[in-house]
Amino acid sequence: MEKEFAALQKGLLIDGKKRAVALARISKEVREKKIRVTPSLGHRLYVQLHYMEKWYLLFPVLMAAGLLGVVKLLSRQEGWRIELISLLSSGIAFMGIFGAISVSRIFANHMGELEAACFFHVGEIVAVRMILSGLINGVMICVCAFILRGWMREELLKVLVYILTPFLASNCLYFALFLFLREKNMLFVFLAAGAVCACLWLILLCVPWAYEEGMLAAWMLLLLVSVIVFIGEVCLMLGQIREGEMVCSHWN
Amino acid sequence: MLTLELNHLRKEFKNKVAVSGLSLKMEEGVYGLLGANGAGKTTLLRMLCDILKPTSGSVLCNGAQIREMGGEYRRMLGYLPQEFGYYPDMKAERYLRYLAELKALPPELIGDKTEELLRMVELYEVRNKKIKTFSGGMLRRLGIAQAMLNDPEILILDEPTAGLDPKERIRFRNIISSFSRNRIVLLSTHIVSDVEYIADRILLMKQGELIRQGTLGQITEGIRGCVWECVAQGAQAEELNERYAVSNLRNCGDKVSLRIVAEEKPMQEALCVEPNLEDAYLYYFTVKEGVGAY
Numbered sequence: 001m002e003k004e005f006a007a008l009q010k011g012l013l014i015d016g017k018k019r020a021v022a023l024a025r026i027s028k029e030v031r032e033k034k035i036r037v038t039p040s041l042g043h044r045l046y047v048q049l050h051y052m053e054k055w056y057l058l059f060p061v062l063m064a065a066g067l068l069g070v071v072k073l074l075s076r077q078e079g080w081r082i083e084l085i086s087l088l089s090s091g092i093a094f095m096g097i098f099g100a101i102s103v104s105r106i107f108a109n110h111m112g113e114l115e116a117a118c119f120f121h122v123g124e125i126v127a128v129r130m131i132l133s134g135l136i137n138g139v140m141i142c143v144c145a146f147i148l149r150g151w152m153r154e155e156l157l158k159v160l161v162y163i164l165t166p167f168l169a170s171n172c173l174y175f176a177l178f179l180f181l182r183e184k185n186m187l188f189v190f191l192a193a194g195a196v197c198a199c200l201w202l203i204l205l206c207v208p209w210a211y212e213e214g215m216l217a218a219w220m221l222l223l224l225v226s227v228i229v230f231i232g233e234v235c236l237m238l239g240q241i242r243e244g245e246m247v248c249s250h251w252n
Numbered sequence: 253m254l255t256l257e258l259n260h261l262r263k264e265f266k267n268k269v270a271v272s273g274l275s276l277k278m279e280e281g282v283y284g285l286l287g288a289n290g291a292g293k294t295t296l297l298r299m300l301c302d303i304l305k306p307t308s309g310s311v312l313c314n315g316a317q318i319r320e321m322g323g324e325y326r327r328m329l330g331y332l333p334q335e336f337g338y339y340p341d342m343k344a345e346r347y348l349r350y351l352a353e354l355k356a357l358p359p360e361l362i363g364d365k366t367e368e369l370l371r372m373v374e375l376y377e378v379r380n381k382k383i384k385t386f387s388g389g390m391l392r393r394l395g396i397a398q399a400m401l402n403d404p405e406i407l408i409l410d411e412p413t414a415g416l417d418p419k420e421r422i423r424f425r426n427i428i429s430s431f432s433r434n435r436i437v438l439l440s441t442h443i444v445s446d447v448e449y450i451a452d453r454i455l456l457m458k459q460g461e462l463i464r465q466g467t468l469g470q471i472t473e474g475i476r477g478c479v480w481e482c483v484a485q486g487a488q489a490e491e492l493n494e495r496y497a498v499s500n501l502r503n504c505g506d507k508v509s510l511r512i513v514a515e516e517k518p519m520q521e522a523l524c525v526e527p528n529l530e531d532a533y534l535y536y537f538t539v540k541e542g543v544g545a546y
Contacts, residue, residue, distance in 0.1 A: 036327070037358045051350045053341070110337035114398070116303040117331035118354035119323045125354075244304035245265075 044120060048128045056102035057136050060095050064140035067091040068147055075151045082204075082211050084152065085162050088144060090201040092163050093170040095140070097194035099133035100174035104186040112247045123241045130234070141167060161219050162211070168226035170197040175233040179240070182249050254314065254405055255279050256300070256436055261309035263295050270295040272460040273309065282432045284447030285440040287457035288537055293440040294334055296457070297410050300438070301331045313406070327356060330404030334411045336395040340384035344375055344394055347383060348401065355402040369397040372427065388415035396424065400431065407431070409439040413446050425450050448529045456536055463536060472527040475535045480512045482522035492518055497538045499531050513538075 039047070071084050103126055106112055115122040145160040152159065170193075177193055178186070204210050240246035256278040263271040270292045287293050298304040300311060302318050302325060311318045318325045338347060345366060352362045370376040373393035378386070386394065392415045399407060409428075413421045421443075428437060429450050441447060447454055454471050456464040464471060479499075484492055489508035493501065496518050500511035511525070512518045513534045527535075 037356050039353075039356055047350075047353045051342075051346070051353070105339075109340060110333065110335040111339060112337065113298075113303060113333045113335070114331070114337040114351070115354060117301045117326060117329055117333075118351065119327045119356040119402075120354040121323065121326070242305070244298065247303055248298060 039120070044124065044128055045132065047120070048125065049132060052102070052129065052132075053105070056098050056105075057132065059098045060133075060136050060140050063091065063095050064144055068144060071148065072151070081152055082208050084148065085159070085211060086202055086205045088148060089163050089166040089204070090198045092141060092144065093166040093201045094194040094198040095137065096167055096171040096197075097174055097190040099130065099137060099171070100178055101187060101190050102129050102133050104178055104190070107247070107249075108186070112241075116241075116244070116247045122247060123238050126237070126241065137167070158216065161216065161223060165219055165223040165226060166197070166201045168223065168230055170194070170201075172226055172229045172233060173197060175230065175237065179233060179237055253279055254434070254436055255312075256406060257312040257315075258300075259310050259312065261296070261299060261311065262307050263292075263299060263304065264307045269460050271299070271306075274460070274462055275309075276455070276462060276465070278436050278438070280432075280434055280436055281452035282428065282437045282439070282450050283453050283455060284451030285438060285455045285457060286442075286444065286447055286533060287440075291457045292460040293457055294410055297331075297408050297438070297440055300406075301329060301408055302326060323356075327402065328405040330399040330402060330407040332395045332399040332409045332412055334414075336391055338383045338391070338394070340382065342383055343380050344383055344386070345370065345379035347394070348398060351398045352401050357402060365401060369400060372400075373397045389417060389420055392416055393420065396427070405435050407435060407437045409437070411441055412439055413441060413443055421446065444530045444533050454529070456533070458537065468529060471532050472529060475513070475527045475532050477524060478513055478515055478535060479525050479527040479531045480514065480518055480522040481510070481525050482512065482519050483507050483509050484519065488519075497534045499534050 067088055071088055074080055074087070075084055077083075106115065106122065106125055106129065112122050115125055141160070141164055145156060145163055148154075148163075149156045149159045174190060174193055177189055181189060209215065237246075258274055258276045258278075261271055261274045262269070272292075274296065285293050285296070295304065299306050300318075302311075302322075305319070313321060313325055313328070316325075342350070348366045348369065349362055352366060357365060367376065370379050373396055375390060375393055375397070378390070383391070383394065392412070396409075396412060399409065407428075412428075413424055416424060425446060428439070431437070432450075439446070439451070448468060451468070453465060453467055455462055456471070464474065466474075482492075483504065485507060489501070489510060492498070492510055492512065497513045498510050499513055500509075502509045511531070512522065513527075513531050517524075
């Protein structure tokens with residue numbers, strides 16, 4: 001090959017000046033050329049999963065496992081049905097705070113403002129964290145419902161409604177707090193709110209008719225309202241993030 | 253050529269106008285933004301970074317609306333906020349790698365770029381320490397490093413030298429000067445000397461408006477004949493200090509040497525001298541406001 005090139009070049013007249021200009025242009029292009037990468041959704045999920053504090057994902061798993069353990073112990077008691085559901089609902093209502101804490105952590109320490117100026121915007125980071133936390137919570141709720149159904153010999157859908165409703169209704173409260181409060185330490189606000197919600201759902205122990213067949217429609221209605229309110233809150237939050245004032249607020 | 257154009261940019265909060273209808277065209281170079289606290293500098297920078305939505309007006313980058321460009325605009329952007337954000341328990345290197353991922357740097361470049369910047373800001377030795385253990389100066393240096401991760405074409409720095417010691421400030425100024433070729437660098441600061449040394453153009457902002465802009469020479473030219481130096485006895489010096497804006501005051505034995513910024517000659521023996529940027533700052537932010545003493 002080299003010989004062939006050399007033979008071909010013999011007849012060529014190379015303009016030294018033009019050659020230098022062309023080489024300078026090429027080296028300038030090489031220096032200044034930017035490689036642009038657009039990460040896929042999978043990569044974005046991976047980045048958050050890799051860099052975020054894992055406790056927020058681990059806590060719901062540990063809590064669901066603990067709750068199932070306690071419920072299993074109590075299920076040995078004869079005639080305990082409402083008690084088991086109430087206890088599980090109460091625990092799962094508390095479990096929702098970890099998702100809210102994970103999202104609020106983005107805005108702590110003024111990190112949100114910095115992330116808002118990145119290619120991967122803070123609104124996307126919030127969405128990705130909510131997806132991750134939603135996936136973990138969703139799986140845990142399904143596992144709890146499936147196991148409880150076996151112990152109680154109830155329909156899966158019914159058990160799912162009884163524990164999903166407290167979870168979503170409580171999340172509406174947590175995200176409302178997140179939207180309207182700018183406290184120095186949101187962690188304690190969420191812990192307090194979680195405790196209040198857990199206690200409220202335990203009150204149902206004193207209202208046995210709440211779990212009667214005829215009340216299932218009311219539970220489903222509450223679930224639907226919670227879903228609508230929650231979606232509304234998420235849209236409001238993402239809108240506020242895009243406007244920017246929420247990102248620039250003094251969280252601490 | 254890279255351009256950033258602000259058209260009647262306005263931002264109102266509930267009962268306050270932070271930026272009022274500001275128009276400006278920026279081309280490649282270093283711009284120094286000077287203004288008192290509450291002048292609207294940070295709000296302006298946030299709008300330029302597409303973090304805060306303007307109430308009205310627009311920002312155009314090479315003729316395109318930055319709001320519509322979204323990620324493609326932020327890809328060109330490096331930003332150091334006034335209150336630098338970080339996760340306290342993260343280690344410095346991991347933090348830079350995280351931000352490099354958020355800035356969509358190609359994965360194969362992240363390691364080299366992180367190391368290069370950690371070395372540049374002299375934090376390589378402490379790269380595996382948690383950020384919460386860092387001093388104010390180290391945090392600022394880390395902030396500067398993260399702003400330069402994506403080799404930005406538009407670099408916006410809000411109070412970049414706050415908390416840096418004189419040696420670090422000089423080093424920072426040199427970094428910015430060498431970095432600014434073919435880019436737009438906008439830095440907001442209270443430290444007049446930083447702007448004096450590295451800015452090609454100076455922007456003076458007051459109550460949400462741009463009251464003056466130009467090169468150092470153009471800004472100081474505007475107050476030629478308004479800077480005086482004189483020597484006075486103790487009581488007279490005190491009186492002058494109360495009456496006029498004094499940019500420098502120095503004791504010389506039993507007398508006091510004063511540098512005064514005033515439209516009128518403050519005393520018979522006063523000599524008119526060459527103005528500098530500090531005098532100009534004092535002139536536009538105190539004398540023009542009708543405040544005598546500084």
